[in-house]
Amino acid sequence: MLKALIVEDEAPARLELRYLLQPYQDRIQIVGEATNVPEAKALIDAIDYDVVFLDVSMPGATGMDLGAELKEKHPELKIVFVSAYDHYAVEAFSVQAVDYLLKPVSPERMGETVRRLLEVSGDNARPARTAQPPLEWVPCEFHGHTAPIAVSDIIYVVAERETIYVCTTDNRYPTRFTLGELEERLPDHFMRTHRSFIANLRQVREIMPYFNGTYLLKMKDKAQSEVIVSRSNVRRVKEIFNIA
Template sequence: MRARCLIVDDEAPAREELRYLLGTFDHVQVVGEATNAEEALVLLRSLAYDLVLLDIKMPGGTGLEVAEAVRDAPNAPKVIFTTAYPDYAVDAFDVDAVDYLVKPFDAQRLGRALDRALTATPEETETAPPARSEQARNSQPDPLGRIPVQQGGRTVLIDESAILYASAARGYSYLQLAGERVLVSLSLNELERRLGKHFFRTHRAYLVNLNHVRELRPDFNGALVLVMDDHRRSRVEVSRRHARELRRLLGL
């Protein structure tokens, strides 16, 4: 069966372009369009959609509010944001969006988002490899030692020394810095390849800068919890399969 898709955008040319792009995919069928948040919620409550392509800024409410309203519904549709505004990506993933496309984008980029929405589970999206091998730890990191982050239409280069840890976000990643959390368009696996050997994969969902670890504490399952050196004393879990390797690295 083809996935039933709802397009939500207040601009007619944008809806037409999305319908055209979606028409190139045999496994997706557009069965509804909405021009604002209120219309979108009416349609979403009247028909079981598999997928919603959702704009951010619209009359009568935002796409983020629409996604929040349906996220806990039975058989909730997968949400892909399609917007001209790059600044809401972190908020989008906080409401469980599968992907965040910034206009203009092409059919290839849309196709990757559709694949992620319709075929990948959260576990499949970011699968951790075994603990980093000795060869990988000793390999050269990215020459610049910086990670590009899109903020307000500009690219900011984050020095790896400022990163406390990174967490997975369905093909993207969050970087936790001392005073903020930012979204990057790199998976956790990609970050692990780019960052230096002092970064350690503690869990399927976490990559930690060991230079920022303040304490190691046992948890009730016999694994470990890392306490970071930021003012909030952030905590990051270490899976049992990686705890032994981490102890060895730290000489414990």
């Protein structure tokens, strides 16, 4: 298990990295977050991290400066730079970074980075998992009883605070399943579009640009609910629906 630190000054970007790393939580554990270079230094001095996901552009000292300092002080520490700009890439590899990720980061690109990290760490064996059968029904709660919701009736799934709701055409039901469990066991036409949403792609009414590179899926339920597509998943949605 690799212990990871995320160093990023913007909260949405930290959440996005957590979401992208969630499928690999049995190999990479996020045990710290820092919003600036001084915080990062304090955390690294306190805990033996294996990898740092390091934003290049931050107020004050830059991530590139910190990366160079870390490689000198902690040569065994693995660094993955994350940036919206590609012109720092050469400098990044001069400090022996494992990888350089360009925002928005796609799930496929993060998967490649994780494979590199496991390879250089000598831990590239796949985790042993017990195969779970695909779901036909999702047990939900309804007026104190269990309501089995057919997968074919699900429009989308949403996480709100600590509760996961399975949403149908005209109702929504809390379930004890996590989003991660549902993502693994729902059919292929269900997609984790955002850290808080799983959408049934067969129930999409419209696809609309939103803001900051994200998209919205308007669904076919009575309320015409809107499901967010994070920047890292926009490319995949466009490919699925053949959008140029």
